[in-house]
Amino acid sequence: MSIDDLARMFASPAIEYRPELRWWLAEGLHTDETLRYEIETAHRLGFGGMEFLAMDEEAIDHSRYGWGSEEWVHDSQIVVEETTKRGMSVSFTSGTNWSNANLPSIDADSPAAAQELDVVVEELRGGERRDGALPRVDLAAEPPAGILPGHRGTIRDQHFVAVVAARVVSGNILDTESLTDLTDEVRDGALAWAAPEGDWKLFVYWMHGTGQTASPSASVNYTVNYVDPDGAQAVIDYWDGVVLTPELRAQIAQNPRAQMYMDSLELTTYGAGGLFWGRTVAEEFRRRRGYDIAPWLPLLTRSVPFMAAGTIYHYEALAEQETTVGKVRFDYVRTLTDLYIENMLRPFAAFLHENGMTLRAEISYGLPFELTRPGPEVDGIETESLEFGSQIDAYRLMSGPAHLFGKQYSSETGATTRNHVLDHRFYDQIIATQLAAGNTKTVLHGWASTAGAEGVTEWPGHEGMWSMFSERFDTRQPASEFYPLWNDAIGRFQAVLRQGRPRIDVGILRTDHFTDNTSGFAFSDGKGGRIPDEDAYGRLWMRDRQNHWWQDLGMQDAGWTYEFFDGSLLMRDDVSFDGQLIQPDGPGYQALIVFQAELDADVAAHLLDWARRGLRVLLVDGTRELKLLTADEHVFHERAAARTPGLDGRDDELAATIAELEALPTVSRIADPAASVQAMRRLGVVGRAEFVDDDRNVLTHLREDGDLLHVYLYHFLYETGRPTTVEIALPGSGAAHRLDAWSGGIRPHRGTRSDGVRTIVSVELEPGETALITLDRSAAASDSSAVAPTPVLEIDQWRMSVQSWDAGELQVISEDRGLGYESREVRPGTTVTTLDGGTGALRAWRHLEGVGPEVSGVGEYTARFTLDAIEGGARYVLRLGSTSGGLGSVRVNGGEARGFDTSFPAVEVTDDLRVGENEVVVRVSSSLNNRLLARGYYDALPDVFAQMVGDPTLTQRTDVHDYGLIGPVRLVRE
Incomplete structure (x- = not known):
């Protein structure tokens, strides 16, 4: 693209670059008149697409209007028709708490329904003998109250899985050497066994459906199984045979941006075991990990009060056995991730592609799945501002796989717990933060018709996503008069930042099965008080200059960019290293950082191979990363790459590989994360858009499109900062242009100089302000001095x-x-x-x-x-x-x-x-x-x-x- 092409695109960004909307429908109640009015209005206000779902509406007949009803199918047809007619994108919504993620064609006992491993525990003293039927789970017992929406329906069947004996050392400490799998000794549901010396617990494991349901729907819909192949197949069969009518297929075929959106994985278990399970889990674990999981089940038994990050294990091991237990726990969640990828995402994506749709998904987080490994399996990766508190490091967690594999990176944007309270600047700051992480598709949370059911709908209108969650970017807002101007501006930012390829300086290897996606709920002041969202977002965490996962701010202050991903992704055939850069036609990482104590032996061998060819690797000891913000829990890594993560017996092999790696001239190990930038400079790394002098206020994101370099800048200390002037050194010589997203104009940027190798661009930013600069390296350099504004x-x-x-x-x-x-x-x-x-x-x-x-x-x-x-x-x-x-x-x-x-x-x-x-x-x-x-x-x-x-x-x-x-x-x- 030339600078003239850019100017034309920038002046009037196409509809695919405009922000999109999550649309909360009042089930299938809305009339055709309302549906058409809402879509026409959203289009008139400049929005680019609608992602729609059925929300629970009071005072109506759910069997008539809920998901799966004739009214809902009819309304879906109208929505697809009307969005397609206007060139807007359209997304069906799937997610645990939206009934169209669940099925009326299954019940809780179906293998296609979500399954859990439950447990009943007996206590025995040394010499005590038990003889008789194994205790079963009381499926009629009232489950404990949970935080997540949804509830447990009727469960009838339970299937015996295993019985394991363990000696109790004290309290909840078990002796791992005593773990005894007694499953083969069970006869006709009964077990005769005498406890050896000591205090013992007998763990009896049963698999049954979770029974999780969601409303509203025309009938009871149960959540599907995400780990066994039965779940995806049931979803495919239902959509293929019931939902995708010939008329709906015809409309989808006319919309090049039709999608399925998989929302948060808010699956839950209700029993005492707390383990997601399925009929294939034990067998697949054995095949993939090389040992049986059954003897270890007592040390996997858990509670999950909210999301996976809050997992609490019921039993622990002796101190000298903790490493082994940690490896087993890792192997369990790694296996779940394998099955989620292979049995849900791949077949579901293939089905959607065959039917003219792409798959956009909030992958992994909320469940014990590795966060980044599913990235290549979907067409678009989505995060959200609510659960992650709109933190730059949280967005970096998922930008890695998005950029590595050229996926659209989007975010569900704007949800808070302060409905109608916050000023518009608050939401602009969320979007600005996302753009700084390379997120270039804003899906606003959300839109609702002001029309709703009689008797429950009051001014300012039908709430949609309940009244507890904001915001509604619709015509009830006084600001809606100005949405066309606003959408033009965001569309221009997103249009430019989708051109070419992202250029990220450093990749950080990071494996995370228990991602803390509850940061956005950490609003306690420690004294029983409630911190308002606006104060937390504006003054705490990153705005207090505290990042959560890579906690040293040296790279950020230097203007370097970085992001995270699981090291195994580097081993895929579609990832390359050209002797200098990883994925040269993508993010082009110049170096990798290894900081976690665990590193897979095969990944280490892969790094060694690339390092011999010139890859720069920095091993960083003494790091700390967030585990759970609401509990102020962190993980400390004393030494990077000290052991393998799983129980594979390859720790010595890893140590030998790391020793070879450290002997190479392109590899270094340091003991202090604060020395990371200096260490990488010694390895020859130069930031592509680095600051001439460190700046503690500014975030950047860089795109390269042929001769054009686009750099986005954001002064992120919008409540606590002061004006700053930052100088950015961009590679190459050329003419710098300032892009004004609000006017659509492009003008020469004043405040540049060239040394023949790099162009130095000076930019003044007020707190919260953003800027977009394009360097045209096909044009002659033109040094110019910044002009101080003269008051008139x-x-x-x-x-x-x-x-x-x-x-x-x-x-x-x-x-x-x-x-x-x-x-x-x-x-x-x-x-x-x-x-x-x-x-x-x-x-x-x-x-x-x-x-x-x-x-x-x-x-x-x-x-x-x-x-x-x-x-x-x-x-x-x-x-x-x-x-x-x-x-x-x-x-x-x-x-x-x-x-x-x-x-x-x-x-x-x-x-x-x-x-x-x-x-x-x-x-x-x-x-x-x-x-x-x-x-x-x-x-x-x-x-x-x-x-x-x-x-x-x-x-x-x-x-x-x-x-x-x-x-x-x-x-x-x-």
Whole structure:
């Protein structure tokens, strides 16, 4: 692509680059009129696609409208037709808590249903003999309350798996040398056995369905088995024979961006064993790992209160046996990952491809599966801002496989627990963080029609994803007026950052079966208080300069980029090393870091082979990484690559390989992570977009597209930082351009110099501000000095008014499709009242006489100013100061509306100015917080975080927010 091609693409980004929406439908209740209205509205506002799912709606007949009903099938057809007609993408949604991930064609006892390994424990003293039937699981017992949604249905069958005896050392400590598999001694369900000397426990294991179900659906739908082949086949059979009607297939065939989206793996077990299981697990474990799993089951037995990261083992080993037990535990979850890949992802993806769809998935996390190994099996890898707290290191966890294998990397974006509370800048900062990690597809969480069921739908509208989770990027928001401008800007960023290939400096080998995806719920202040999301995101963790997994910030501060992946991915046939770079046509890693104590022997041998050919490898001892943020638990790695992770007997082989590796000139070992950058510099690594001097405020992401280099910059300390000027050294010589995502314009960048080898680009950034620079290496270098802005004037007198939003009349929408019943929904209207804010200096709405603290909506500010002259060739920029985080627009002299960055709201107005009198109109939106607070909305709104930690009585707490244009507003010449 040439710079001229880039300019054309950037001016008007195609629809596939626009943000997409997660659409929460009120089951199948919505009328055809509503469905068409919502899709047309989303398209008009500039969104690029709809990912739809059925959410539980109160006060309706689930058998008529739930997933699997005729109404739901009909609505699905309408959604696909209408999105396809407009060139929008369309995604069906699959996930444990959305019923279309589960099946009415199976029951809990089917092998296609999710299975667990449960346990009943007997206690025996030395010499005590037991003789008789083995105890069975009480399937009728009430399961313990869980945090995840869904519930357990009816389970009837249980299948004997194993019985194991273990000597108790003390408490929950077992002697591993005493583990005795007694399974072969069971006759007709009975066991005769005498305990040797000591205290013993007898563990009796039974497999049965988890019984997990989800609502809403037309019938009871059970979650499917993700590890045995029966599960995927049942899903394929159901979709092939029931869901994908000829009409739906025809529509899908016309949409080149039809997808299946696999949402969070929120599967759960309810029994005392806590182990995911299946009919093939034991056999596959033996075949793959070379030993039997049965004797080790007592030390695998666990509880998982929420997600896999919180796994609590019921029994532990003696200190000298802990390493062995850790290896067995690793082998179990490695086997589960193998089966998830081979028995679910591969066949399901193949089926979708045959039917004109791709597979986008939130792979692995939430379950004990390795996080990155499934990456090559899907078409798109998705993460989310909610569970990971929008942390840059969390996004790096999954960007590795995305970039290694050229997968679209996307994120479910914007979910928090602060519905309607937060300003728009908060969400812009989430998107900015994602872009810095190479995430270039934003799927907003989410969209809901304001229309919903009668009797339960109130203003501001049908909630969709429950009222506990935000946000709704739909027409209930005052900011929706400005969504077309906003979507243009995000679309431009995403368009440029999908061009060419990512260039990542360093790959970090990291294996993770228990990824902490609960960071986004770590809101306790340690004193029983609740930290608001906005404070945690804006001031803690990465904004307190504390990354979670690679905790040294040296590479980040140097402008180097890095990301994580499991080392086994390097051994795939579609990954190459050319003597300098790994995956040269992809991320092009210049070096690898090994820091975990465990390293697979085959991976080590692979590294040795590549290192002999020139690969640079750094082994880093003394590292620490996050295990579970909510419990402040970390893992310390005293020595990198000290042992193999599994019970394979290859520790000595690994040690020999590592010794050979360390003897090579391209390999180094260091004892302090803080010395990583210096050590890699000694190995010859130079960051492709490194900073001339370290900068503690800025994140970058680099794309290379032929002669064009695109570098994205983000000042991530948006609440705690100060303005910064960073100098970036880019490889090659050429002309630098500044890309303005809000106007779609490209201009020469002032502030560059070249040394003939690299181009040094200087960029000033305010806290929270982003920038996009393109270096055209096909053009001659043109050094230029940065120009300090010259103040022209300050506008301090404004005529102010506020369009106040409040509840209006309910509109009834009915539909009779000739099926013997009428569907009815109501759409709450919004009353907009214009309030006079007077004339004078800028201040927050709550301080304006005639407006006050109970108002949400859109403010309009009008002012006039006089220019005696306009300097030719100069740029004139209107700097708005603060808009209280609100999205908005600027018009000068009746020109086109121009949007702005909510962190640094500045708009170029050169073409609209004239000598003499000028008029400027600024419009700024708010959230609905102040109006809903005044209406008592939050008084009964549960705090989802409090519910998770056991206090269902706590409601959301929020205060009156400052809204509107605060300023100061200055016109500057650049």
